[in-house]
Amino acid sequence: MKNILVLGASGQIGSELTGELRKIYGSDHVVGGDINLNVSCELKESGPYEYIDIRDGEKIVEVIKKYNIDTIYNLVALLSAVGEQKPQFSWEINIGGLMTVLEIAREHKCAVFTPSSIGAFGPTTPPDHTPQDTIMRPTTIYGISKAAGELLSDYYYLKYGVDTRSVRYPGLISYKTLPGGGTTDYAVEIFYEAIKTKKYKSPLPQGTFLDMMYMPDAIRAAIDLMEADPARLVHRNSFNVTAMSFDPEILAGEIKKHIPDFVLGYEINPVLVKIANSWPNSMDDSCARSEWGWKPQYDLSAMTAEMLERLGEKLK
Ligand code: NAD
Numbered sequence: 001m002k003n004i005l006v007l008g009a010s011g012q013i014g015s016e017l018t019g020e021l022r023k024i025y026g027s028d029h030v031v032g033g034d035i036n037l038n039v040s041c042e043l044k045e046s047g048p049y050e051y052i053d054i055r056d057g058e059k060i061v062e063v064i065k066k067y068n069i070d071t072i073y074n075l076v077a078l079l080s081a082v083g084e085q086k087p088q089f090s091w092e093i094n095i096g097g098l099m100t101v102l103e104i105a106r107e108h109k110c111a112v113f114t115p116s117s118i119g120a121f122g123p124t125t126p127p128d129h130t131p132q133d134t135i136m137r138p139t140t141i142y143g144i145s146k147a148a149g150e151l152l153s154d155y156y157y158l159k160y161g162v163d164t165r166s167v168r169y170p171g172l173i174s175y176k177t178l179p180g181g182g183t184t185d186y187a188v189e190i191f192y193e194a195i196k197t198k199k200y201k202s203p204l205p206q207g208t209f210l211d212m213m214y215m216p217d218a219i220r221a222a223i224d225l226m227e228a229d230p231a232r233l234v235h236r237n238s239f240n241v242t243a244m245s246f247d248p249e250i251l252a253g254e255i256k257k258h259i260p261d262f263v264l265g266y267e268i269n270p271v272l273v274k275i276a277n278s279w280p281n282s283m284d285d286s287c288a289r290s291e292w293g294w295k296p297q298y299d300l301s302a303m304t305a306e307m308l309e310r311l312g313e314k315l316k
């Protein structure tokens with residue numbers, strides 16, 4: 001039985017991943033850790049939950065010893081939009097934090113999952129069917145930290161044998177916890193506004209295509225990769241994974257199938273546009289498919305129907 005520590009457990013991914021891991025491995029075997037203690041009862045009461053600042057290596061070691069941890073899901077990061085406002089702090093958290101985790105993993109023999117992102121790519125990356133192995137010259141501090149994080153994680157695997165694995169997540173869409181300040185957040189906000197006011201102003205213009213994924217697929221990707229047979233893995237840090245690619249118009253069109261009087265407008269945010277334009281339109285995830293059996297279950301239509309249904313219940 002694995003003993004797992006989820007760092008960043010109260011975030012958009014962590015708040016759902018922690019629960020799913022508890023279902024699979026048992027509540028007492030999955031510890032949530034975060035600087036945020038203001039979390040749902042479900043998260044705090046369904047298993048152990050600890051105050052952990054990723055910069056505090058001593059506290060991480062204390063928790064690892066207390067719960068006999070052998071696997072760390074490191075979800076702590078400042079996302080792309082927030083990162084541009086605080087580049088130095090973003091580096092400290094994203095890379096300083098990762099370095100702390102990898103050093104502890106080396107010493108205490110833990111496997112480590114650290115998500116990368118579409119943000120690891122840059123304006124000179126081929127934007128369509130972006131290959132697994134290609135040009136990576138990101139221009140945001142977030143992307144730079146993600147590209148460096150991939151290399152650092154591979155380094156710890158190659159030099160020290162630390163079992164590091166990662167996926168390059170696209171924008172993630174979910175109804176449970178709001179996203180934490182990324183460029184793709186519009187694809188979540190649009191659902192809240194569609195239900196509450198039947199209108200939404202997109203910060204990204206028509207024609208801005210980005211890869212996206214519904215949260216249940218993202219959670220499955222993380223768990224399946226960490227369970228994958230290491231002998232089959234040619235790559236480790238990090239795998240392209242995607243489920244759909246759309247622009248604001250296509251997403252609005254799908255929402256209109258359920259809410260016919262929904263109106264999409266635009267209030268363009270140039271900072272977000274610049275970031276989005278430097279990222280791929282759609283990634284090729286064939287390596288993830290062949291090396292560990294990745295296959296998304298939700299397309300645009302299934303994701304939209306479920307988001308509107310679940311969010312509708314939540315916002316009643
Ligand atoms: P999030 O911002 O929702 O959550 C991050 C969590 O980290 C928060 O709960 C926050 O309280 C915690 N945190 C911040 N600073 C901390 C610190 N010093 N010590 C401990 N905890 C701290 O982020 P997310 O969307 O859940 O993303 C998780 C990971 O997935 C990140 O690496 C992110 O880059 C990556 N990712 C996310 C998306 C997405 O669309 N959500 C897409 C691609 C990659």
Ligand code: SER
Pocket residue numbers: 079080081116117118119142169170171172181182183184185
């Ligand atoms: N959703 C994330 C962001 O926009 C992608 O990594 O920052």
